[in-house]
Amino acid sequence: MFKIDKEYRTKIxxxxxxxxxxxxxxTTSEQAKIAEDAGAVAVMALERIPADIRADxxxxxxxxxxxxxxxxxxxxxxxxxxxxxxxxxxxxxLQSLGVDFIDESEVLTPADERYHVDKWAxxxxxxxxxxxxxxxxxxxxxxxxxxxxxxxxxxxxxVEAVRHMxxxxxxxxxxxxxxxxxxVIRAKEMGVPVDLLEYVKKKSRLPVPNFAAGGVATxxxxxxxxxxxxxxxxxxxxxxxxxxPQVRAKAIVTATTHYDDPDTVARASEALGEAMxxxxxxxxxxxxxxxxxxx
Amino acid sequence: xxxxxxxxxxxxxxALHAAMLxxxxxxxxxxxxxxxxxxxxxxxLPGGESTTLMKLMAETGLDEGIKTFAAGHAVMGTCAGLIMxxxxxxxxxxxxxxxxxxxxxxxxxxGRQVDSFVDRVRVPVFKDGKDFEAVFIRAPxxxxxxxxxxxxxxxxxxxxxxxxxxxxxxxxHPELTRDARIHEYFVKEMVMKSRx
Numbered sequence: 483m484f485k486i487d488k489e490y491r492t493k494i495x496x497x498x499x500x501x502x503x504x505x506x507x508x509t510t511s512e513q514a515k516i517a518e519d520a521g522a523v524a525v526m527a528l529e530r531i532p533a534d535i536r537a538d539x540x541x542x543x544x545x546x547x548x549x550x551x552x553x554x555x556x557x558x559x560x561x562x563x564x565x566x567x568x569x570x571x572x573x574x575x576l577q578s579l580g581v582d583f584i585d586e587s588e589v590l591t592p593a594d595e596r597y598h599v600d601k602w603a604x605x606x607x608x609x610x611x612x613x614x615x616x617x618x619x620x621x622x623x624x625x626x627x628x629x630x631x632x633x634x635x636x637x638x639x640x641v642e643a644v645r646h647m648x649x650x651x652x653x654x655x656x657x658x659x660x661x662x663x664x665x666v667i668r669a670k671e672m673g674v675p676v677d678l679l680e681y682v683k684k685k686s687r688l689p690v691p692n693f694a695a696g697g698v699a700t701x702x703x704x705x706x707x708x709x710x711x712x713x714x715x716x717x718x719x720x721x722x723x724x725x726x727p728q729v730r731a732k733a734i735v736t737a738t739t740h741y742d743d744p745d746t747v748a749r750a751s752e753a754l755g756e757a758m759x760x761x762x763x764x765x766x767x768x769x770x771x772x773x774x775x776x777x
Numbered sequence: 778x779x780x781x782x783x784x785x786x787x788x789x790x791x792a793l794h795a796a797m798l799x800x801x802x803x804x805x806x807x808x809x810x811x812x813x814x815x816x817x818x819x820x821x822l823p824g825g826e827s828t829t830l831m832k833l834m835a836e837t838g839l840d841e842g843i844k845t846f847a848a849g850h851a852v853m854g855t856c857a858g859l860i861m862x863x864x865x866x867x868x869x870x871x872x873x874x875x876x877x878x879x880x881x882x883x884x885x886x887x888g889r890q891v892d893s894f895v896d897r898v899r900v901p902v903f904k905d906g907k908d909f910e911a912v913f914i915r916a917p918x919x920x921x922x923x924x925x926x927x928x929x930x931x932x933x934x935x936x937x938x939x940x941x942x943x944x945x946x947x948x949x950h951p952e953l954t955r956d957a958r959i960h961e962y963f964v965k966e967m968v969m970k971s972r973x
Contacts, residue, residue: 492893495914495953498790499824499857521833523788523826558884559826560915582890582915605891739787739833740809 484681484689493607493627496560496582497691500524500628500714504704504735505693507531507718510549511556513727520731523714524560524583527553532589532636533719533758536770542590544572547579554580562609567776568594570603577606583628585609586621588775589635589718598776601625611695613646613773615653615682616672622690623675629688631712632773633696636719638760640697640706642773647694647710657682696773699724699757701737701750708741725755782968783808783817785843787833789825789857793952797960811842819851819968822858824914824950827884830857831872840875847877851943851967853960859946860884860917867920878944879923886918898937898949900930903958910956911937911949918948943971 486494503523508514514525529545530538544565554561560582565572567586572593576584586599588611601608602625610621611632618629631650633643657679660668665683669676681689694712698704699720707715715738717731724730733750740746768774782798784791786807798805798821808814820843822830834840843852854862864876867883874882887893893915897908911932919936922928930938930947938947938959945967951959 488895491895491912491953492890492914495912495950496890496893498793498953499826499914501790501792501825502786502788503826503829518828519832521829523829554889559828560890577891580889580891607890735829735833736836 483684484675484677486689489605490625490627494690496607497609497628500560501691502739503714504731504738505562505714505716506721506731507716508553509722511552513722514553514557516728517721517731518557518559520728521735522559522731524562525553525557526562526564526585526716526718527581528564531719531722532772533638533723534636535589536636544569544575544590547575550576550579550581564590565599566590567592568597568599570599573599573604573608577604581606583607583609586626587611588632588772592775598624609693611773611776612650614649615657616674617776618650618688618692619672619674619678619682622678622688626690628691628693630693630695630716632776633694633698634763634766635696635772637697637763637766638699638720638723638758639763640699640703641763643694643696643698643707644710646696646773647707647712650692651711654682654686654688658686698734699760700754701733701747704734704738705741705747708738714738719758723758729753729755730757779804780818780964780968781806781816782964783814783820785820785822785830785839785858787837787839788829789823790950790952791823791825794821794823794960797952797957798964800957801961801964803964808839809837811838814842814846817846817850819853819964819971820846821963822852822854822861823952824856824858827857827860828872831861831874834861844875844877847875847943849971851945851963851971852877853945853963853967855947855950855952856914856916859919859948862944862946864923878939878941878946879926880919880939880946881921882917883920884917885915887913887916890915896932898930898932900938900959902929902962909951909958910954911951912953913949916948940967943967
C-alpha cells in the first residue's frame, strides 16, 4: 500500500495542523495582519485576488518575492504562495523564500499543458486542486500533501466547490465497494496508481487532508463545505472583495469552528454587510473557467 | 460511567488525538465550549495554529474554563498546546498563554516549515527502553523551566517534553505517529491519578 516516509509525514503534518481553520487570500501586509487578527490559520500571499485576475485578464504568474517576504515578516501564522501549474522554477523560488506551503494553482495561467510539478523533489509541502477523486490521487501520486476542491475561484459562487467535494466523496464511497481485482482496472481507467486506490478502499479517506476552495463567500458557505466533509476552508476573493473584510473574516472563522451549530453560524452572519456580488457559473465562458486548468 | 478525556476541538489536529484515545479504549469528547468540560476527567490541547487557537479560546470563554478545570484535572498539550499552557512566550508580549506550567516557550524556534523534521527522542519513563519517534512541525522550543517542572524527554540534550503535577507538555506531535505510549502515560499516570 501507499507508503508515507518521514519527510512526507512532516508535510502532511502541517496540513493536519491547519484543519478546522480558514486560509485567506491576501494581497498586502495590512490584509495579512487583518486575516491573522481575525483568526486565519494561514494566509495565501497573492498579487491579485482571483476575482481581479478574472476581471483583468492577461497572464497571471507567481507573486513578487519581495511582497511574499514582507508578509512572512508581518505574521506568525504559516504563509502560502501560488505557483503556476507545471512551473517548477517558480516553485523553487518559493521554496528558497521559505514559504510554508505552495499552491500549484489553476488560478494562475498554466505553464505546462502536460505535466504538473514533481512535488516529491521539494522539501516544502504542496496543495493542489481537484474536481474528482482521480485528479486528487494523481496530484498525491506527484507528491501533494494537501488536496482542495477547485470550485470556481473568484466567482463568489459555491456551486462548483460543492460539486467537486460531493464528487470526491461519492467516488471514494464507490472505491470502498470494489473487489481487489476490480481496483486494478479502476486504477487504469482513472489514471492513478493502484496502491493509492488500495489506501482509499481500506481507509475510506484520502491519505492527505481534504480542504474546500473556490467560491466560499459567506459564513454559511463555510459551514456547508465543512458539513460536506471539507476539513478546512480556503477563502479567496470572498473576504477582501466584500464590504467589511474585518467583520466577514472573523465571521467565516467562527462559522468554520462551529460549523455544526446553526445558532452560532446565524449569529456570525448577522453583523455582515454586502457579500461579494458573485457570478452565475453559466455566465462564465468555458474557456475562462479556471477549474478546467490542470488534468 | 467510564472515563472520558476531552480534546479541545476549536482548530487543529484534534481528531487525531481522539483516534489515539480510541485505540487505548478511552472515551473522548470534542470540547468547543466551557460546558463541554463538565464530564471530562482530563483534557488534551492539540496541535494547530497557536495564534488562532488562543483567539478562539478567549472568544468562547474556554481560556478561563480551562484554568478552572486544570485546578483539579490533568491536562496535556502538544506543540501549539504546549504554547497555550506555558507561562510565557519569548519575544511576544501581545499574547498571554494560560500559565498552567512554569515554562517559557519560543514559537517556531527551529525555523519555518522546511525545517520541520522527524527524529527519535528518549523518554526515560518508558520501561521498554524504546525511543519515541517524534514529529516536529514548525515546533516551539522550551527556553526556560521553573521549579516543580520535570524533564520527561530529550532531543539532543534539549528538553522537548516536561510535566508538573497535573500538566504534561511536549514540543512534538505523538498524535501524528502510531505510538500510543505518551497518551497511555497521560491517561494512566496523570488523568486517573488526579481524579478526586
